[in-house]
Structure formats: structure tokens, C-alpha cells
Amino acid sequence: MRQLGSWLARVGVGFVRACVVAVVSFLVPAVWAAAVALGIWWGAGNVWSWVAPFVLVCVGTLALSRPVCRMVRFLVARWTATVLHAGYRQAPPVTRLSTGYWWNGFSYERTSRDALLDQRWRVRWQDPANWRDLRFTAIAPFTAGVVASLPPAGAAAAVLGLTQPVPSARLVGVFGLVVAVASAPYAWRCVEPVAAHFLRPSPAMVMADRVDELTAQRADATVVQAAEIRRIERDLHDGAQARLVSLGLSLATAEKLMEADPAQARALMREARAGATASLTELRDLVRGINPPVLNDRGLVDAVRALALDSPLEAEVSGDIRLRLDPPIESALYFGVAELLTNAVKHAQASRARISIAQDDTTIVVDVEDDGRGGAGERADGGLVGLCRRLAIFDGTLEITSPAGGPTRVRMMVPCESL
Numbered sequence: 288m289r290q291l292g293s294w295l296a297r298v299g300v301g302f303v304r305a306c307v308v309a310v311v312s313f314l315v316p317a318v319w320a321a322a323v324a325l326g327i328w329w330g331a332g333n334v335w336s337w338v339a340p341f342v343l344v345c346v347g348t349l350a351l352s353r354p355v356c357r358m359v360r361f362l363v364a365r366w367t368a369t370v371l372h373a374g375y376r377q378a379p380p381v382t383r384l385s386t387g388y389w390w391n392g393f394s395y396e397r398t399s400r401d402a403l404l405d406q407r408w409r410v411r412w413q414d415p416a417n418w419r420d421l422r423f424t425a426i427a428p429f430t431a432g433v434v435a436s437l438p439p440a441g442a443a444a445a446v447l448g449l450t451q452p453v454p455s456a457r458l459v460g461v462f463g464l465v466v467a468v469a470s471a472p473y474a475w476r477c478v479e480p481v482a483a484h485f486l487r488p489s490p491a492m493v494m495a496d497r498v499d500e501l502t503a504q505r506a507d508a509t510v511v512q513a514a515e516i517r518r519i520e521r522d523l524h525d526g527a528q529a530r531l532v533s534l535g536l537s538l539a540t541a542e543k544l545m546e547a548d549p550a551q552a553r554a555l556m557r558e559a560r561a562g563a564t565a566s567l568t569e570l571r572d573l574v575r576g577i578n579p580p581v582l583n584d585r586g587l588v589d590a591v592r593a594l595a596l597d598s599p600l601e602a603e604v605s606g607d608i609r610l611r612l613d614p615p616i617e618s619a620l621y622f623g624v625a626e627l628l629t630n631a632v633k634h635a636q637a638s639r640a641r642i643s644i645a646q647d648d649t650t651i652v653v654d655v656e657d658d659g660r661g662g663a664g665e666r667a668d669g670g671l672v673g674l675c676r677r678l679a680i681f682d683g684t685l686e687i688t689s690p691a692g693g694p695t696r697v698r699m700m701v702p703c704e705s706l
Contacts, residue, residue, distance in 0.1 A: 297471075297472045298468055298471045298472055299471075300472075301438070301471035301472035301473065301474065301475055302438045302439075302442070302467070302471040304362075304366065304475035305435045305436075305437070305438040305439065305470075305471060305474040305475040306435075306438070306439050307362065307475075308362070308431055308432070308435035308474075308475045308478045309432055309435040309436045309439060311355060311358050311359060311362070312427045312428050312431055312432030312435065312478075313428055313432050313436075314351055314355055315347070315348055315351050315352070315355060315424045315425075315428070316428045316432075318343065318344065318347035318348065318351065319344055319347075319348075321343070322340035322341070322343040322344045322347070323340065325339065325340045325343065326339075326340040348421065348424065349421075351424070352417070352420040352421050352423075352424045353417075353420050355420075355423075355424055355427075356373075356420045356423055356424070356486055357373070359423075359427070359478065359482050359486065360373065360482065360486060362478065363478060363479050363482050363483075366475075366479075367476075367479050369479055369483065371482060371483060371486050371487060372487070372488060373416070373488075374416055374487075374488030375414060375416050376410055376413070376414040376415075376416065377410075378391075378392070378406050378407070378410045379391070379392035379406075381399060381402045381403055381406060383399070389401070389402035390402070391403065391405055391406035391409075392406060393405065393406060393409045416488070419485070419486070419488075420486075422485060423482075423485045423486055426481070426485060427481060427485075430477065430481045431477045431478040431481045431482075434474050434477045435474050435475050435477065435478065436474075437466060437467070437470040437474050438466075438467045438470050438471040438474050439467070440463070440466075440467075441463040441464065441465075441466035441467030441468075441470065442463065442464070442467040443463070444459060444460060444462070444463025444464075444466075444467075445460045445461070445463040445464035445467060446460070447460065448460020448461070448462075448463060449461070449464070540552075582614075582617055582618065582621055586609075586610060586611050586617070587606075587610060587611075587612060587617045587620060587621060587644060588604065588606040588607065588610055588644055590617075590621050591604050591606070591621065591624050591642055591644065592604045594621070594624060594625055594628065595628070595640070595642065598628050598632070598640070599632055600628060600631060600632060600637060600638065600639060600640045600657070601638060601639045601640070602628070602639070602640040602641070602642060603639075603640070603641045603642065604642045604643075604644070605641075605642070605643050605644070606642075606643065606644030606645065607644075607645075607646075610644065610646055610651075612651060612703055613703065615681070616651065616681055616701055616703055619677050619678060619680070619681060619683070619701070620644075620651065620653050620699060620701065622677070623653070623674050623677065623678065623699050624642060624653065624655060626671075626674055627655040627657075627674075627697050628640060628655070630671075631655075631657040631659055631695070634659075635657055635659020635660055635661070635693070635695055636659055636660055637657035637658050637659030637660075637693075637695075638658060639657065639658045640655065640656065640657040640658075641654075641655075641656045641657075642654070642655050642656075646703075649702055649703070650700055650701065650702050650703070651700070651701050651702075651703050652698060652699070652700050653698070653699040653700075654696065654697070654698050654699075655696070655697045655699075656694055656695065656696040656697075657693070657694060657695050658693055658694050659693050659694070659695055660691075660692060660693050661689045661690050661691050661692050661693035661694065661695050662689055662690075662691050671685065671687065671697075674699075678699060678701060681701050681702070681703070682701070682702055683699060683700055683701035683702070684699075684700050685697065685698070685699055685700075686698040686700070
């Protein structure tokens with residue numbers, strides 16, 4: 288009985304999905320049919336009566352191609368967990384130049400509105416994904432659409448045939464019912480291979496997207512490097528350099544007072560020694576901020592544990608201490624954990640944190656979870672966006688789960704291989 292109920296549930300779910308696939312696949316052909324009907328109604332023998340239907344076919348096909356493809360991708364991902372990346376070309380940011388004009392990546396415009404409008408049309412019409420979507424809308428009705436139409440067509444034949452008193456009509460109705468019930472669990476599944484074959488980005492599109500991504504990563508890396516150099520220069524100028532200049536002046540003054548006022552000279556020497564100690568401490572902190580020695584000496588796990596000990600949070604760190612990665616990856620993950628712990632203290636008002644570092648054959652995964660108030664997100668000028676860019680240089684990703692009220696969990700994943 289349980290197996291019968293499960294089978295009936297599969298039939299019901301499959302029938303509904305087949306109807307959805309059939310409707311989505313035949314949206315564009317329905318526009319074509321409506322245009323033909325309009326042309327016949329206006330007068331099939333008049334050539335000019337077909338101008339409006341032709342325009343309707345062109346506009347309707349272009350307007351529905353992208354929504355239909357997006358809907359198919361959504362259905363495939365929802366029903367089969369197969370994610371088909373759209374591969375649509377992304378518009379570059381619109382910036383205002385010192386001349387007052389707006390640059391949209393293609394042309395200069397006087398206003399931001401004109402720049403955005405021009406950019407939208409250029410990106411839309413120059414995107415090679417448009418031809419891919421148009422091809423799919425022309426192929427889908429004759430592949431997935433035809434197969435998915437079997438259950439609803441069989442159900443319609445069953446209803447029409449079984450309601451007729453003629454024996455032959457009833458036989459057709461029984462046959463339609465058998466076709467509808469037998470094909471319902473499987474008819475909708477043909478949409479997955481068809482969509483996977485025709486809706487995936489082409490190699491040329493993937494390569495173009497990869498080039499754009501690498502260009503953006505290179506620009507981000509250049510900006511981050513320049514900002515880091517300015518920070519180091521500022522810290523040296525305002526900290527250690529000022530103290531060393533003061534140290535030199537104190538030693539010069541002490542040298543002059545050595546015979547005239549030995550007590551004052553000794554006091555200046557003590558101040559100079561204290562200044563030298565403070566300068567050494569600042570230089571050590573600066574070096575630790577650039578590349579922590581414990582990271583080179585003992586690896587990522589021990590470096591994160593040392594970082595957790597200095598944090599005001601009650602932090603727990605788990606991971607294999609034998610784990611060693613490429614130094615740039617270790618540095619990026621280390622400073623990523625430091626950024627997340629700082630955010631947990633500063634913004635989330637957390638009291639505890641748990642850090643997990645694990646690695647499989649191809650990926651290093653770092654989870655940072657805190658008991659703060661949650662609500663964390665990626666703002667345009669926030670530190671998490673900078674962290675995403677830092678990880679993107681290594682093809683890494685950042686996943687944030689932070690509901691209101693907490694807890695906040697951030698996962699950093701970087702593809703790599705152990706040394």
C-alpha cells in the first residue's frame with residue numbers, strides 16, 4: 288500500500304512538472320501562433336496584413352527568450368539540483384570623469400541616465416548569450432516541449448474519450464489514460480539534458496568571463512597592494528621614524544651635556560633607551576601585520592591559535608597542525624580570520640567564537656562562527672567585500688550565513704593542494 292501511495296505521488300508530481308515544462312516551452316510558439324492567427328484574421332491574401340504579425344513575432348521572441356531561459360534554469364536547479372550558469376555579460380560600473388562626462392565602458396554621455404541607458408542596450412545586444420537563448424527557445428518546443436506534452440495530452444484524450452458512448456472513443460480514452468499515467472513520472476526529465484546541452488555558456492563565453500574576472504582581480508590586487516604600501520609608509524612615518532628621530536636628538540643632546548650636566552645626560556640616555564624599546568616594539572608589530580613570523584614558522588593553524596589568544600573573544604580553534612599551504616594562501620586565510628574576529632568583537636558584540644580549519648583533496652575550508660547578534664552582510668565599502676576580493680585572487684569564495692539575532696557563520700573556501 289505504501290508503494291502504491293509513493294507511485295501515485297510520483298505520478299501526480301510528474302504530471303504537474305510536465306505541464307509546467309510544456310507551458311514554458313511553448314510560450315514563444317504560442318506568440319507565433321497568435322501572430323499567424325492575427326494575419327489570417329486581417330486577410331491572408333493581403334501582404335501588408337502580415338507586417339504587424341511579423342513585428343509581433345520578432346518582438347515577442349526577443350522579449351520572451353531570456354525570461355523563458357531563466358525560468359528553465361530555475362526549474363532544472365529546483366527539481367534536479369543541476370545549476371546551469373547563465374553566463375550573461377555583466378555591465379561595467381558607470382563613472383563620472385573630471386570633465387563632467389559619464390563613462391559607461393562604451394561611450395561618453397552627458398548624464399548618468401543616458402550613460403546607463405546606452406550601456407544597458409549595448410550590453411544586451413552585444414551579449415552572445417542572446418543568440419544562445421534564441422536558439423534554445425526555437426529548439427525546446429520540439430524536444431523537451433513535445434515529450435513533456437505527453438501526460439497532459441494523454442489526460443485530455445482520456446477525458447474526451449471516456450465521456451463518449453462510442454466504444455472506439457472509449458478505447459482511445461483508455462489508451463490516453465495509460466499514456467498519461469505511464470509517462471508522467473518521466474516526461475518532464477528530458478528538460479534537464481536539453482537545457483544542459485543548449486543553455487550552458489559556450490567555451491568562448493566562459494573564456495571571456497574568465498578574462499574579465501582576472502582583469503578585475505588584477506585591478507583589485509593592485510589597489511590592495513597600493514593601500515598596503517601606504518599603510519606601511521604611514522605607520523613608519525608616524526611611529527618608528529618619529530621615535531628614531533627623537534632618539535637621535537636625545538643622544539646628541541646627551542653627548543653635549545655629558546661633561547657639563549652628567550645627571551641630565553643620564554636622564555636623556557634613559558629616555559633614549561625607552562624610545563628605542565618602543566620603536567623596536569612598533570617595528571615588530573608592523574612586521575607582524577605584514578607577515579606574522581608564527582605563520583612562517585608554525586603554519587596556519589598555530590598562527591590562528593596565537594591570533595585567538597590575543598583576541599578578547601573566547602575562541603576555540605580546531606585543525607590539523609601539520610597542515611601547510613602555499614604562503615600566499617596561508618597569509619590570505621590568516622588575515623581573513625583576523626578580519627572576521629575583529630568584526631565579531633566590533634560589530635556583532637560576540638563573546639565566543641569557533642574556528643575550524645579543514646582540508647580535503649582540493650580545497651581548504653575555514654569556518655568562523657560567533658554568537659553575536661548577526662545581520663552581517665556585504666556592503667560596498669565593508670571589510671567583507673575586501674575579503675571576498677582577497678580570496679578571489681586565489682579563486683576562493685566566501686559564504687555568509689548571518690540571520691538577525693545570530694549566530695553568524697562565515698565560510699572561506701580556497702582551492703589548493705597541500706605541500
